[in-house]
Amino acid sequence: xxxxxxxxxxxxxxxxxxxxxxxxxxxxxxxxxxxxxxxxxxxxxxxxxxxxxxxxxxxxxxxxxxxxxxxxxxxxxxxxxxxxxxxxxxxxxxxxxxxxxxxxxxxxxxxxxxxxxxxxxxxxxxxxxxxxxxxxxxxxxxxxxxxxxxxxxxxxxxxxxxxxxxxxxxxxxxxxxxxxxxxxxxxxxxxxxxxxxxxxxxxxxxxxxxxxxxxxxxxxxxxxxxxxxxxxxxxxxxxxxxxxxx
Amino acid sequence: xxxxxxxxxxxxxxxxxxxxxxxxxxxxxxxxxxxxxxxxxxxxxxxxxxxxxxxxxxxxxxxxxxxxxxxxxxxxxxxxxxxxxxxxxxxxxxxxxxxxxxxxxxxxxxxxxxxxxxxxxxxxxxxxxxxxxxxxxxxxxxxxxxxxxxxxxxxxxxxxxxxxxxxxxxxxxxxxxxxxxxxxxxxxxxxxxxxxxxxxxxxxxxxxxxxxxxxxxxxxxxx
Ligand code: FES
Numbered sequence: 198x199x200x201x202x203x204x205x206x207x208x209x210x211x212x213x214x215x216x217x218x219x220x221x222x223x224x225x226x227x228x229x230x231x232x233x234x235x236x237x238x239x240x241x242x243x244x245x246x247x248x249x250x251x252x253x254x255x256x257x258x259x260x261x262x263x264x265x266x267x268x269x270x271x272x273x274x275x276x277x278x279x280x281x282x283x284x285x286x287x288x289x290x291x292x293x294x295x296x297x298x299x300x301x302x303x304x305x306x307x308x309x310x311x312x313x314x315x316x317x318x319x320x321x322x323x324x325x326x327x328x329x330x331x332x333x334x335x336x337x338x339x340x341x342x343x344x345x346x347x348x349x350x351x352x353x354x355x356x357x358x359x360x361x362x363x364x365x366x367x368x369x370x371x372x373x374x375x376x377x378x379x380x381x382x383x384x385x386x387x388x389x390x391x392x393x394x395x396x397x398x399x400x401x402x403x404x405x406x407x408x409x410x411x412x413x414x415x416x417x418x419x420x421x422x423x424x425x426x427x428x429x430x431x432x433x434x435x436x437x438x439x440x441x442x443x
Numbered sequence: 444x445x446x447x448x449x450x451x452x453x454x455x456x457x458x459x460x461x462x463x464x465x466x467x468x469x470x471x472x473x474x475x476x477x478x479x480x481x482x483x484x485x486x487x488x489x490x491x492x493x494x495x496x497x498x499x500x501x502x503x504x505x506x507x508x509x510x511x512x513x514x515x516x517x518x519x520x521x522x523x524x525x526x527x528x529x530x531x532x533x534x535x536x537x538x539x540x541x542x543x544x545x546x547x548x549x550x551x552x553x554x555x556x557x558x559x560x561x562x563x564x565x566x567x568x569x570x571x572x573x574x575x576x577x578x579x580x581x582x583x584x585x586x587x588x589x590x591x592x593x594x595x596x597x598x599x600x601x602x603x604x605x606x607x608x609x610x611x612x613x614x615x616x617x618x619x620x621x622x623x624x625x626x627x628x629x630x631x632x633x634x635x636x637x638x639x640x641x642x643x644x645x646x647x648x649x650x651x652x653x654x655x656x657x658x659x660x661x662x663x664x665x666x
Contacts, residue, residue, distance in 0.1 A: 300533065367526070367537075400450055410454070412526070
């Protein structure tokens with residue numbers, strides 16, 4: 198398959214970037230999107246040109262590094278997958294594909310398609326953990342967790358922190374990410390202990406970092422590779438009100 | 444507690460509460476307006492308007508109403524500016540994600556509604572409250588403002604009727620997202636009730652906008 202790629206190139210965080218056009222030919226339909234970029238990079242290197250920088254790690258949809266904004270959607274045209282799980286057969290032969298980095302003030306571009314997502318780490322550092330001593334592997338039934346609660350927590354814990362929610366949101370809001378990190382702990386007995394402090398600190402940090410405000414638009418939910426639902430944002434709101442008002 | 448309003452979620456709390464308050468007010472306004480076309484004389488409408496502007500409890504509620512409106516506008520603009528600033532460099536192509544359509548244009552529909560409100564208030568509300576330029580009618584030996592005739596005069600102007608209808612379509616647009624969104628912001632999300640709230644939002648929007656739109660059309664053609 199042949200493609201025309203328009204890719205955002207930016208020398209460093211200070212430089213003014215621009216789109217460069219690349220022709221890639223002879224790509225297998227079974228090639229993943231990242232493999233296609235690898236092939237292009239090899240060809241660029243052969244021509245003594247600078248390869249395109251993009252983030253990736255696991256290449257199996259679990260690490261959340263590979264965020265690319267492809268043809269107007271985070272992680273490309275498919276739902277519930279990451280960029281590394283996207284295959285070229287999803288496009289038509291001869292398609293023009295526009296690839297951009299995540300765009301948000303708290304996610305500055307480092308180089309080309311790589312953005313600095315440490316804003317997410319800072320939100321986690323503000324309170325997205327349990328500091329109570331849980332001891333070493335306790336007997337499984339000492340703390341009873343209802344099945345429904347365990348399911349909610351696991352659904353929220355599916356978040357891989359890729360940032361697609363922020364990238365997709367017209368307001369660059371991080372509410373779905375923060376909601377997942379709140380939900381995964383808030384419904385469990387071990388997490389309840391610090392629930393109020395956690396939600397206060399994480400929301401405050403989120404605001405400080407300059408993420409936008411949620412307008413319940415739902416783009417985050419639509420683009421989340423792990424299908425995390427807006428329900429968690431409602432829970433985050435509830436948790437926040439409880440922490441602030443009760 | 445006080446600093447809750449410094450946070451993004453706190454500001455949204457104000458937005459949703461003020462919004463819901465305004466949502467609760469619209470049917471009251473509609474009910475009074477409908478008096479104008481449901482009865483043959485303007486008497487019921489004028490008396491209802493008189494009651495609304497002179498009853499003490501209503502006067503207190505009115506203060507809250509204006510406060511709610513101002514807060515809704517102020518925080519709406521504030522949050523929107525923050526949202527724009529959160530993405531200083533825009534995408535080359537965007538908005539291809541599956542989202543609720545109406546939610547994308549809240550600030551735009553809000554701007555149109557704001558213009559409408561200014562015109563609307565200066566046509567009717569301020570006229571009767573501040574300028575006192577309203578004709579007087581006597582019912583049972585008591586003087587009333589004849590607001591009814593003011594409304595009817597306006598709705599005999601085709602341009603005004605079109606403008607009015609257009610504005611209510613934009614209001615409907617605003618409500619289609621605003622109604623259920625307010626509940627989500629309040630954290631009121633439920634497997635069973637959320638779809639009910641969404642349906643109620645559609646029903647409410649339909650009834651309110653159709654109700655308000657019918658009045659100028661009726662007056663233009665039939666009064
Ligand atoms: S590279 Fe790990 S999720 Fe794509």
